[in-house]
Amino acid sequence: MISLTVELGERSYPILIGSGLLGRAGLLDAYLSSRDVLVVTNDTLAPTYLEPLRAMLGDARVEQVVLPDGEAHKTMDTLQRVLDRLVELRFGRDCTVITLGGGVVGDLGGFAAAIYQRGVAFIQVPTTLLAQVDSSVGGKTGVNHPGGKNLVGAFHQPRLVLTDTDTLRTLPDRELSAGLAEVVKYGLIQDEAFFVWLEHQADNLLRRDPASLHHAIRRSCEVKAEVVAADERESGQRALLNLGHTFAHAIERCAGYGEWHHGEAVAAGMCMAARFSARLGWLRDDDVRRIASLLERLQLPVAPPDLDPREFLAAMSLDKKVLAGEIRLVLLKAIGDAVVTSDFPDHLLLDELRAAFMA
Amino acid sequence: MISLTVELGERSYPILIGSGLLGRAGLLDAYLSSRDVLVVTNDTLAPTYLEPLRAMLGDARVEQVVLPDGEAHKTMDTLQRVLDRLVELRFGRDCTVITLGGGVVGDLGGFAAAIYQRGVAFIQVPTTLLAQVDSSVGGKTGVNHPGGKNLVGAFHQPRLVLTDTDTLRTLPDRELSAGLAEVVKYGLIQDEAFFVWLEHQADNLLRRDPASLHHAIRRSCEVKAEVVAADERESGQRALLNLGHTFAHAIERCAGYGEWHHGEAVAAGMCMAARFSARLGWLRDDDVRRIASLLERLQLPVAPPDLDPREFLAAMSLDKKVLAGEIRLVLLKAIGDAVVTSDFPDHLLLDELRAAFMA
Structure with a gap:
């Protein structure tokens, strides 16, 4: 223990x-x-x-x-x-x-x-x-x-x-994978080394190797505890934990609560955030592929269901992260380096959604 | 201002x-x-x-x-x-x-x-x-x-x-009086001089003299702000603000919410707390009479409605101030000196309730 x-x-x-x-x-x-x-x-x-x-x-x-x-x-x-x-x-x-x-x-x-x-x-x-x-x-x-x-x-x-x-x-396989989506999130937001470890351990995690799961849980809790200690009520840094979540909440809402598992929606949402980060020129396409590849290996979805882009955008704007009508997103500068920002043109977000839903 | x-x-x-x-x-x-x-x-x-x-x-x-x-x-x-x-x-x-x-x-x-x-x-x-x-x-x-x-x-x-x-x-007269019950409470729990001032100002307050009301509000807020600052989440001292309230909540509950105004129930509840304090030998009968007299002058009830003592006791034990099944009450050592205590025999509380409901 x-x-x-x-x-x-x-x-x-x-x-x-x-x-x-x-x-x-x-x-x-x-x-x-x-x-x-x-x-x-x-x-x-x-x-x-x-x-x-x-x-x-x-x-x-x-x-x-x-x-x-x-x-x-x-x-x-x-x-x-x-x-x-x-x-x-x-x-x-x-x-x-x-x-x-x-x-x-x-x-x-x-x-x-x-x-x-x-x-x-x-x-x-x-x-x-x-x-x-x-x-x-x-x-x-x-x-x-x-x-x-x-x-x-x-x-x-x-x-x-x-x-x-x-x-x-x-735990059912689907729920195990859903949990691993959040584990990947900790690597993405602030620990590149942990992300690399996850790339190596994906198979061990899926077959529930106790030592691998124990380390994944421990490191995830360490990162979360650190972020929460620094910003208990989410006035700043804690919002990084919402990587993928504004997209995810819109997926869950549009698909009907309970259809998508939260972790699955987070996986797809993190991919959407990664792709949008790349569109803005912040993240390399290569890193987008690494992220999607790891999530796929963990049996997770890497794209949203087929929805109307405008309806999706409306659902995103219902998210709690919206301040004064402005959508704030957690985006990636690199694997292990996330930022909270509303510093992007709305039309590019809509372009991104259109591209996502045509896929 | x-x-x-x-x-x-x-x-x-x-x-x-x-x-x-x-x-x-x-x-x-x-x-x-x-x-x-x-x-x-x-x-x-x-x-x-x-x-x-x-x-x-x-x-x-x-x-x-x-x-x-x-x-x-x-x-x-x-x-x-x-x-x-x-x-x-x-x-x-x-x-x-x-x-x-x-x-x-x-x-x-x-x-x-x-x-x-x-x-x-x-x-x-x-x-x-x-x-x-x-x-x-x-x-x-x-x-x-x-x-x-x-x-x-x-x-x-x-x-x-x-x-x-x-x-x-x-403000309707009844509501003015109800508010004055809480004003009296601040004098009772920790400011004897304010209680004495209220005894002198009762008539002015009832006829809504602006200067008198202004001072009553100011002094009440000062006491409350001080108590809250010392104990925001009511782990100790703040419970003093509940003088009369365990009785009051039982009155409101038994009489049906909305029948008694909260301030009226608090007035009757403070009298019950004062009388019980006297029964325990903590407060002088003379002070009980002063308290009831001031509240009566402020057009407030000084006794509960006619209820069954055991039903009333059960209602009191639903109050939030109950810890591990033990009823804690705010009682008076003197005017201006209240304590939170469960240091009394239950049978004496039941005696007190029987006496109150036979009155």
Whole structure:
């Protein structure tokens, strides 16, 4: 087991990464404020992981909410169910919410913890690669709105992130690849050496070599923890983590939430960002090919579905990264060097989209 | 016009208090991040105050949501309306929400600002005495849940509180008195001299003498700003501001939200807290009488409605101040000296409630 720290002053917290952590007695004790614990999970994971988690909690009063699986349920209505349960249990401000699952469970359960009684403690136990390397770290919580992804939410840091890498053994292939998209992102935004390592390790990662996955998760969390520590509320640098995401959110929105996996949309979105960076003369065509090639080897899509360019542009402008009507994008100067910018002509973006959708 | 500051580091903000502020051009300009402004108000206030507010905003793009008036509408459903409007307007992270109204509008609109896009700027323009001396300052936002008041919410500090004392001229008598209950609270918890001043000024306050109201608002905001600065998220001292509130929330809940005005419930709740403090031997009977006498002169109730003591106790235990099943109360050692405590036998609290409901 290794331990990293997200350095946020009094809100600092550890990320524990290792094999066989789920079920280990005593590991959570120091992070509970009282005996009252609500586990938020989904109906796919509950049969496998709920008992090991309960076994860790000794004599705590452990209650649960089991949500239907899937991004389609990351809504205000589902949020209300979790809040209703907390009220019904009469849990006080000193209770702890534990989110056991992927990004949907973590974001929604974390948001419930953020707003129940104006904020109670929560612990992330991510069980998908995507959640382990991205959504469980950094305190972004929220739900989707029919008008856009994650439009309603809060920054609320967990007390602890507990990542048991054994949960990846049973992860469906498609979800493994989706998680690897976010892993590639960390290399692209600020660590060229990690990107090169990924190019060498692609096959090992796909066949779930434990040592390779462990390093990929560790390095991803290190980069994310560093970026979040420098800019918790995304006033600057943290926006780099959104590489590909403005395109991705538009893909997810236009295709209908749940059709594309978030990680798949991010992969296609990162390729779109790379190609647009090349169109602007910032990135070499050769690097665009390297990026697409790595993502393809990781079984990820490298182009968006067939959509109308103008509709897509409208969907992009609904993204949270839009400031005063201006679309800001994360673009690449090189592999390992990303920038947040709105310094490009709109017509070139539309040209890029037209080219993408004619492909 | 006077200006106080709530000292919260990078989240510090001014409270401007004065006559004729609503409508004064330029006063808000420095607090807007972009031209996009959503005003949240209610159908009672909109006809009088919306135009003066719009006139202050020059060439900003000012949109509005006009909610039905009343505590009964401080719900998740109404919150959803405000969020839907923000999405529909495609407002970005740099928009500003201005809440124009009393506590319901401020709490609900502030909560919408707290969670839209994980937090956008907001400005409080309180138009009731209660909101001016209490709810607009300190960043507590939220909505009610059928299971209890303010059970869902967030800490989200405004950028500015703009208090135009002229709005009190047309405030209904009942609401003026309700606000004065919170004013009395500040004297009780930590400023005996202010309590004595209130005993002398009761009649002037009731007949809305501008100088008296101005001082009452100013001193209340000073005390509140000081307490909030010392303990923003209510881990300690800030809980003193809840004097009477655990009783009050139970009154509001048992009587049905909206039947009792919050300030009226707080007045009765403070009397219950004072009487219970006397039962514990902490407060002199003479001081209990002084407190009840001042509140009565201010046209406020000094006893709860007729309810079942056990049902009332159950309602009290739903309050947020309950930690691990233990009821914590703010009680008085003297006028001007309050403590947060759970150091009392439960049976004495039940005795106190039985006595209150037999009265």
